[in-house]
Amino acid sequence: MKKDFRLTNKKQKRLEELAAYIRRDLIETLVEAGSGHTAGSLGLVEIFTALYFHVLVHDPKHPEWKRRDRLILSNGHCCPVRYVAMAHAGYFPKKYLMTLRKFGSFLQGHPEVTRLPSLETTSGPLGSGSSQAAGMAYAAKMDKANWRVYCIISDGELGCGQTWEAFLFAGKNQLSNCTFILDRNHIQIDGFTEDIMPLEPLEEKFKAFNLHVINCLGNNIGDVIQAINKAKDIEDKPTVIIANTIPGCGIDFMENDFLWHGKVPRPGKEAKKAIQATQISF
Amino acid sequence: MQQTKHVKGLNPDMFLNRNALHKDKLAYIASRDGYGDGLVEAGSKYKQVVVLCPDVTESTRSSDFKKKFPERFIQLGVSEQSLASIAAGMALTGKIPFISCFAAFCPGRNWEQIRTCIALQKTNVKLTGSHAGLSVGEDGATHQMLEDLALMRVLPNMTVIAPGDALQTKKATLALANLKGPAYLRFSREKSPAFTSEKTPFKIGSAYVYHFGNDLTLIATGLLIYEALITAHELSKQGIQARVIYCPTIKPLDKKTIIKAAKETGAIVTIEEAQIAGGLGSAISETTALTTPVPIEYIGVQDEFGESADTQTLFDTFGLSTSSIELAAKRVLKRKYNERVDDIIEYKTVAKKYKQEKQKKIIEEALNRTPKKWL
Numbered sequence: 001m002k003k004d005f006r007l008t009n010k011k012q013k014r015l016e017e018l019a020a021y022i023r024r025d026l027i028e029t030l031v032e033a034g035s036g037h038t039a040g041s042l043g044l045v046e047i048f049t050a051l052y053f054h055v056l057v058h059d060p061k062h063p064e065w066k067r068r069d070r071l072i073l074s075n076g077h078c079c080p081v082r083y084v085a086m087a088h089a090g091y092f093p094k095k096y097l098m099t100l101r102k103f104g105s106f107l108q109g110h111p112e113v114t115r116l117p118s119l120e121t122t123s124g125p126l127g128s129g130s131s132q133a134a135g136m137a138y139a140a141k142m143d144k145a146n147w148r149v150y151c152i153i154s155d156g157e158l159g160c161g162q163t164w165e166a167f168l169f170a171g172k173n174q175l176s177n178c179t180f181i182l183d184r185n186h187i188q189i190d191g192f193t194e195d196i197m198p199l200e201p202l203e204e205k206f207k208a209f210n211l212h213v214i215n216c217l218g219n220n221i222g223d224v225i226q227a228i229n230k231a232k233d234i235e236d237k238p239t240v241i242i243a244n245t246i247p248g249c250g251i252d253f254m255e256n257d258f259l260w261h262g263k264v265p266r267p268g269k270e271a272k273k274a275i276q277a278t279q280i281s282f
Numbered sequence: 283m284q285q286t287k288h289v290k291g292l293n294p295d296m297f298l299n300r301n302a303l304h305k306d307k308l309a310y311i312a313s314r315d316g317y318g319d320g321l322v323e324a325g326s327k328y329k330q331v332v333v334l335c336p337d338v339t340e341s342t343r344s345s346d347f348k349k350k351f352p353e354r355f356i357q358l359g360v361s362e363q364s365l366a367s368i369a370a371g372m373a374l375t376g377k378i379p380f381i382s383c384f385a386a387f388c389p390g391r392n393w394e395q396i397r398t399c400i401a402l403q404k405t406n407v408k409l410t411g412s413h414a415g416l417s418v419g420e421d422g423a424t425h426q427m428l429e430d431l432a433l434m435r436v437l438p439n440m441t442v443i444a445p446g447d448a449l450q451t452k453k454a455t456l457a458l459a460n461l462k463g464p465a466y467l468r469f470s471r472e473k474s475p476a477f478t479s480e481k482t483p484f485k486i487g488s489a490y491v492y493h494f495g496n497d498l499t500l501i502a503t504g505l506l507i508y509e510a511l512i513t514a515h516e517l518s519k520q521g522i523q524a525r526v527i528y529c530p531t532i533k534p535l536d537k538k539t540i541i542k543a544a545k546e547t548g549a550i551v552t553i554e555e556a557q558i559a560g561g562l563g564s565a566i567s568e569t570t571a572l573t574t575p576v577p578i579e580y581i582g583v584q585d586e587f588g589e590s591a592d593t594q595t596l597f598d599t600f601g602l603s604t605s606s607i608e609l610a611a612k613r614v615l616k617r618k619y620n621e622r623v624d625d626i627i628e629y630k631t632v633a634k635k636y637k638q639e640k641q642k643k644i645i646e647e648a649l650n651r652t653p654k655k656w657l
Contacts, residue, residue: 028653035420076424095652101420102648103591103599104641109422124424125386126360156337159359190337190357197337197359 003057005232007225011054015221018088019049023250024278025097026084030264031271033080033100036109039247039260040154041081043185043218047243048085050224051150060090063118069147070120070136074129075154075183077262079111082119091118127160129153130180134170137178137238148232149178156188159197164209170238171210179231180211180240183218185247187258202242211240218243219250251277290523293491297481303515311476313469313505314412316448318343320455321380325351328378328459334369335382336362341471342382342412366392366407370399373406378459385411385427385468393433400464401437408458409434409466414444415504415555416588416596417472426588431503432560434466435533441465441486442533444504444554444562447476450530453484461486470555472593474505489536491543495523498615499543502553503529503562506581506602510553513607524611535565544574549618551579551610555602558582577617579610584630591644599640601633 023045030036051071052058058068073082080100087094092106099105106115110124121132133151140147157163170178184202186193193199206213212234216227224243231239247261248254251274265271292298301307325331325347332354333347339357348355358365362383369379381388388409389396400407414427434442441461445451451469458465465486483490492507493500493514502510507528514524525547527539544550550570552563563580570576583600597603609629616623 025656032648032651033420094656095649097656098648098652099645101422101590103589103595103644105590105645105648109420109590110424112423122424124422125391156360159337159361161361161363188337188360189341190335190339196357197361 005055005229007054007222012222015049015053018053019045019221020278022049022081022084022088024275025088025094026081027251027265027271027274027278029084029097029100030080031267032098033102033264035101036080036264037077037262038264039187039254039258040075040078040183040185042251042254043245043247043249044078044081044152044183045249046219046221047152047181047183047224047245048081050221050228052085052089054225055150055228057147060086060118063091067145067147070133070149072120072123072129072133072136072149072151073111074123074133074151075126075157076110076123078154078183082111083107086118126154126157127162130163130166131169133178133180134166134175137170137175138173140177141173141175150181151178152181152183154183154188155185155193155199158199167206167209167211174236175238176235178238179228180238182240182242183245184242185245187247187256187261189258189261191258206240210237212237214239214241216241216243218245253277289496290494290518292493296483296490296492297479298492299477299479302477302511305475305512308475308477310473311448312471312473313445313448313451314343314471316445316451317410317412317455317467317469318346320452321347322350323452324380324456324459325354327456330376330378331380331459332356332372332377333380333382334358334365336360336365336387338382338384338412341384342410344382362387362391363395366395366409367399369407370403370405374403378406378408380408380410382410383412384425385414385430386425389430389433389466390427397437401439404439404463406462407464409464411466411468413471414468415470416583416600416602417470417505417555417593419472419593419596420590422590423587428557428583428588429560430466430468431532431554431556431562432564435560435565439464440533441531442468443486443531444468445484445530446505446507446528447474447478449476449478449480449482450484454486454530457484457486468504470505475508477508477511484530487531487534487536489527489529489531489539491525491539492528493524493526495525496547497523498549498551498611498618499525499527499547500551500553500607500611501527501529501540501543501562501566503532504555506553506555509602509604509607513604513611516604516608517611522611522615529562532562532565535569537569540566540569541573544570544576548576549614550576551581551607551614553581553607556582558584577614579614579629581607581610581629595640595644599633599637601629606633
């Protein structure tokens, strides 16, 4: 069966609703875990919803299906949002979200592919996702396979030389089956990216590395899907989508505050306030 | 008289906290805090000290240095490989660079740069690995650096230090600023018992007898020295007198103290929060094998990766806590007296079994808390 990648208004509305539920469940998951990375995870809710529920050619019941699209999360610390989206998509029962960061769980603090194969790679230390994505895309081209590689990277990890080494390789080999989605949220642990290690002008940098560049609003599902669909039409270059996201998106008191990078809402008042902010009543 | 005086008990010349053996009466301070304090003092004492940091300023407790000496603090973003070489360049121009980083990324990420630009060139760079060992807890295996001691110990010209508490880490930091040459300092995020005092000695290259005993020797590096001390105290109640050697400098090793202990006690247990391959245990074995071969048991991570959990759970289930050390001590004593021991090593199997039980329990408890809407 051929998958329809067009986005109807009805489908978009459904995805937006789903994203709201994922956002709420994400908060509950983080509160239960007691530690983890909140801001980055919240900023990626729409991107993961778009990927798992519209873009990816995949089968949650057969995660090792050979012709699946590969989704790599290079900035592994944002794994909670991926876990929640995967639970919604049917990769594992939702109740396992309660085990995040707990002893013996397949939902480790940083994602580990040996414990949950559908994660595709193990990540956390920044920079190695883009190289692994390029490796997969190169192998797919060797095999003349049709599946695509999507790799989410953070702006903080653009500080890693390895990321740029991967771009050089992807550009050289015209890995058009590889789409990098840059979570451009302007924050990293120590502060704002432009203070820590300025990245701008970013678009020009990517272009100089022979990447096709598309800008989008990363917290707008329609915009994200449109950007990804456009990337698929580019035949001679890998694409990087600069997804402008809001760290802490959807929770008013967390938005754009880098202090929420590496902590979670405390149980009780703070957790309640965060859940209320997701505006899902139940 | 002298002999009996030194058969058991704490060594008074070490000036440990008088409540050293009473865990609940001690303050708990993270060794990274000691590093932060040491950096500020080193910065005041030596104008050439500069701090280079790849986006982990607060986590490595480098913020006080940054505040006090903003012009000597250099932010590099997430670029540990280039950072190691930049530090080498600065050292070659007369600075004393301290690299404030997580052990997983320095030396985990930038080992070749360290090998060539720092160790081989003998540049005066001080590498630090915060958040080392299993005790980084919930972050899981990617961030639980267990191979750093091995990675750094194999490098010629490198000094390798893993202090036992915050105050010792502070002293080590200061000592490193005054040492000419490459060095690696390992410390932790987790709060741990502050059991030494201002008067407790620290010298690079020295190992110290913290507890007297002639039946066997427990040799520990890093935070686990405290567990070793507690184990010795427990063993002493059972009539077994263990010597405890605190060995913060893994390289260069204090061979004199180690060989003396091997000769006098005839049995050794090494204890470290790292892979047993290549670290303290290996260093001790390599030393004693050539001079005074004695039975050795290795407490450490047994060739496996860590995982997410709280620190105490990890220590208990990876065989790093007092009960495991005690089992290892009893096994090595049997070997010393040529008694029969099992081929199956109990201190490993007991921890493994406990790990399985604990995981099952924790996951079951978590699942029982599932909100109704998720079922």
